[in-house]
Amino acid sequence: MQMPMIKTFTQNDLIRFIYHETTNEEEAEINKALLCDSELRQRHAELLDQKRQLDQARLEPGNRVIENILNYARGLEVKQ
Numbered sequence: 001m002q003m004p005m006i007k008t009f010t011q012n013d014l015i016r017f018i019y020h021e022t023t024n025e026e027e028a029e030i031n032k033a034l035l036c037d038s039e040l041r042q043r044h045a046e047l048l049d050q051k052r053q054l055d056q057a058r059l060e061p062g063n064r065v066i067e068n069i070l071n072y073a074r075g076l077e078v079k080q
Contacts, residue, residue: 009033009040014047 007029009017016022017030034041061069 007033011043011047014040014044018044018047018051 009030013022013026013030017027022030034044
């Protein structure tokens with residue numbers, strides 16, 4: 001009896017899956033592959049962790065960074 005062939009998925013496929021940008025058919029195929037492929041599961045877990053870190057990332061510069069930029073800008077000579 002032959003095992004059903006499981007499609008190989010790229011990192012981009014996993015990213016689309018994580019962000020819910022896959023079709024229902026692709027989602028089902030990826031879920032099936034995740035059950036059978038430990039390397040794919042590991043990569044999926046790594047990408048999920050990276051997504052969590054990005055979601056928690058600070059989206060605004062800190063006050064020190066803003067102050068450094070302003071100080072730098074003040075020190076520039078305006079040329080006309």
